[in-house]
Structure formats: C-alpha cells, structure tokens
Amino acid sequence: MKKQSPVSRSGRFGSGPAADAAQFTESISFDWRLWEHDILGSLAHAAMLHKIGLLSKTELTSIQNTLGAIAKEISAANFHWDPALEDVHMNIEAELTRRAPAGAKLHTGRSRNDQVALDLRMWLRDEIVSLNREIRALQFSLVNLGSKYSHVIIPGYTHVQRAQPVYFAHHLLAYTEMLERDHDRFSDCFWRTNICPLGSGAIAGSTLPLDREFVAKLLGFVDTKGNPRVTQNSMDAVSDRDFVVEFCSSAALLAVHLSRLAEDVVLWSSSEFSFIKISDAYTTGSSLMPQKKNPDVAELVRGKSGRVIGNLMAMLTLLKGLPMTYNRDLQEDKERLFDTANTVQSSVRLTAAMLDNTTVNELTCNAAARDAALLATDLADYLVRKGMPFRQAHHVVGAVVGAAEREGRTLDQLDVTTLKKIDAHFDKDVSDIFDLKKAMSRREMTGAPGTRQVAKQLARWQKILRAS
Ligand code: ARG
Numbered sequence: 001m002k003k004q005s006p007v008s009r010s011g012r013f014g015s016g017p018a019a020d021a022a023q024f025t026e027s028i029s030f031d032w033r034l035w036e037h038d039i040l041g042s043l044a045h046a047a048m049l050h051k052i053g054l055l056s057k058t059e060l061t062s063i064q065n066t067l068g069a070i071a072k073e074i075s076a077a078n079f080h081w082d083p084a085l086e087d088v089h090m091n092i093e094a095e096l097t098r099r100a101p102a103g104a105k106l107h108t109g110r111s112r113n114d115q116v117a118l119d120l121r122m123w124l125r126d127e128i129v130s131l132n133r134e135i136r137a138l139q140f141s142l143v144n145l146g147s148k149y150s151h152v153i154i155p156g157y158t159h160v161q162r163a164q165p166v167y168f169a170h171h172l173l174a175y176t177e178m179l180e181r182d183h184d185r186f187s188d189c190f191w192r193t194n195i196c197p198l199g200s201g202a203i204a205g206s207t208l209p210l211d212r213e214f215v216a217k218l219l220g221f222v223d224t225k226g227n228p229r230v231t232q233n234s235m236d237a238v239s240d241r242d243f244v245v246e247f248c249s250s251a252a253l254l255a256v257h258l259s260r261l262a263e264d265v266v267l268w269s270s271s272e273f274s275f276i277k278i279s280d281a282y283t284t285g286s287s288l289m290p291q292k293k294n295p296d297v298a299e300l301v302r303g304k305s306g307r308v309i310g311n312l313m314a315m316l317t318l319l320k321g322l323p324m325t326y327n328r329d330l331q332e333d334k335e336r337l338f339d340t341a342n343t344v345q346s347s348v349r350l351t352a353a354m355l356d357n358t359t360v361n362e363l364t365c366n367a368a369a370r371d372a373a374l375l376a377t378d379l380a381d382y383l384v385r386k387g388m389p390f391r392q393a394h395h396v397v398g399a400v401v402g403a404a405e406r407e408g409r410t411l412d413q414l415d416v417t418t419l420k421k422i423d424a425h426f427d428k429d430v431s432d433i434f435d436l437k438k439a440m441s442r443r444e445m446t447g448a449p450g451t452r453q454v455a456k457q458l459a460r461w462q463k464i465l466r467a468s
Pocket of ligand 1: 027031087112113116326328330331332
C-alpha cells in the first residue's frame, strides 16, 4: 500500500507537486540521519499528549510500540525512505500512521518547524559530546608522543627561521592548549544548543495546553540542577540556527588548528627537516616516483579545513536577510552541519592515529638543536647578567655573530680571547652558555620550554586527560 503523506495536500491542493519540484525540495536524501532523534522527540511528545489528556493510554502504547518497531527497522537498514514524502519527519509519521491509526494524533500541537529545530538540537548535542571525546583523544596522542620523546630538543621557529631551542614536547603541547580552547568552545556551544524548542509550533505555539517543561525534561534539556530549559520565544525558536553557526564556527577554528599542526607534520616529515617519520600505514606513495612517501593524511587534514570554513560562510550567508520566521531556506542548514561534523570528527581522529604512528628522528632533531646560533639570545642575556643594557647586549652579540660568520665558525667555536676583543664583559664562564642542557634548565618560568617546566606541563596534561 502506498504511504499517504501526513501533510494532507488533498485538503488544499489540487495536485501533488511536480516531479522536478519534489526532487528539488526533498531532504530525505540527507536528513534521514536525524531519524533516531526524530523518534525520541516523537516519543516524548506523545507521552506529553497523554499526560495532558489528548492521547489515551492505548493510543500512546500503540504509538510507542510502532515507533519502536520502525526504529528497529531503520537501524537494521530495513526501512524504505520515500522521497515523495519529502523529509525524515513525514517518512516516519506516514509509516507510523499507516501501521497505527493513533499516529494521526501525534502531530497535535506540533509543526515540522519546531520538530526539525528539536531534532537538530538533539543531534548536535550528541555530536558535540562525541567530538569532544575525540578532541581529548587527540590531546592524549600529542601528550603521549611528547612524553615518549621528552628529552628531544628541536629548534623553535619564527618566520620558518631557526629561533630558539625548545623541547619537541613543548611544541606539541602548544597544540594541546589550542585543542583545549576548542574543547571549551564546544562545551559552551552545547549549553546554547541544549534548550528545547518543542511547543513553539509553526511560529506561535499552540492553543492546546502543552506541557513543554515535561517534554524538555524527558529529552534531557535540563540545567545542571535538572531544571528544564525551554526556548522563551516561539518565533525565535523556529527560526534560530545560531547553535548551528556556533558549532560551525568552533569547528572552523578547530579545523584551522588541525591544519596548522598538519603543516608542521608535513614540514617535519620532509627530507629537509627529517624530524619525524610517519609510518607507512599513514602515508601514500607516488604512482610515478618510486622513492616517494607522501604525508597525504596530514595534507588532507590541512585541505579539508577549507570546506569547514566554507560551511561556516554558507551558514552565515543562509541566515543573513532571512525574514522571520521559518523559511524553507533553513533546510539548507543540514548538509553544511553534517559535513562540518563529519569532517572535523574524521580529521581529529586521523590526526591522532597519524601521531600514534609517528616516530621522531632523535639524531636529526639533536643535530638541528645543537646549532649554537639558537643560543645567541642566551649570549645577550649573559651580558645582561653582567650589567649591560639589553639593547647594547643585542648589538654586541650581533657583532659576535658577524665575527663568527667571517671566520667560518659557529658561535660556540669562538674563544674567549676573540670574544673579549669584541667586548670586555665576556669571561671564561661564557662557555656555559652553549651547553644546551644547561641552557634548557635556564628557561623555567611558567609557560617556558625549560626542562622542569616541560616535565611539569606534561605531568599536568597527563593528569587532566586521565581524569576526563
Ligand atoms: N525538511 C524541513 C527542513 O529541513 C523540515 C521543516 C519543513 N517545514 C515546512 N514548513 N516546510 O527545514
């Protein structure tokens, strides 16, 4: 038997939509993935209709059982989605009503406008929880890799020029911090998503005595004390997609962070740097050049940030200029949101997996870190400790660098006599400056890459990640 659309076109319309119009306006091809939340929302709404006396116990039970059976079929991929029924809401309701006549009462006091807002908020809540879990796992991978190579020092860079020595772990912990801010932003976004719009109807609520708070509680739209959280303006509730924009925006920033990390990985794995080696499982070869091993996973993480940023722009553009309240334009939110969530989830997961399968070339790192020029600033600090103003010290060390260059030596190869000739403040103890181990133990304020500081930060993060 053909399913009847629960939206009775026959009451008002002379005919069904033209085939091309139906194809253009359908959303079942992508919004089917809201099915579980749609059913949960319907179950809560039905329970509420029973509570306020609009559904008998028998009707409620029949709706509950039938929706349960439909849910099982959908999850077993045994459900036929019919594009003629437009979207996930109508597909499920039509099938429910076909099997259980009481289903015709389910849409009492409800519109697809508040229904879709509900489904989307519920779907996104779950998505945020699982994304934040993935972010934690990536932080764990960063901290793990840092701990494994906690003794490895590399040059820190500004302008992609060697600047000052840092522990490899310190560099990785920079990303751990960025990801923590991402995690916070998503948690924040969760709270603005976690407000129940059901009961707003199409635009203006309902004349029926719906118990919105009851539904909100059933669906977990509660504050930390367990009090229900419901939207406060029906017009806002059906047209608000701020929570989608917020998610897309936080995701865009997360994608940018991942892209920067990916770029470091690409650089580090190049022959020129050769700081790390990504295992074969997370690299690909070239179809032409047999020697190639390409960091494609990192490159695609970097590349995919483009579409996440694009999705944010699409969402903002979609909303800009939309008159109140619900407009069908809003259907365009889903593919952008789904794509954003998919892309950041997989990018976070794959970045973690890639790092778990990465080894550090300690020899190349150590050789690069031993570049004495990295300690030129330490040499200036040495003069400062001898009482020289920093500006002057900077100038003197500049002259030392020039002298070393002219003599074809590295900074640490200049003897004290040569240094003394440049400035009388230099003394025998200057050789200490170029002892990298000592140099690393001298940078010990909070946030600096000193030996004890980095160990402390690694321990701090291990504790945080273990607890979460
Ligand atoms: N598929 C629609 C969407 O995603 C559901 C809401 C439809 N509402 C309406 N008045 N046509 O936005």
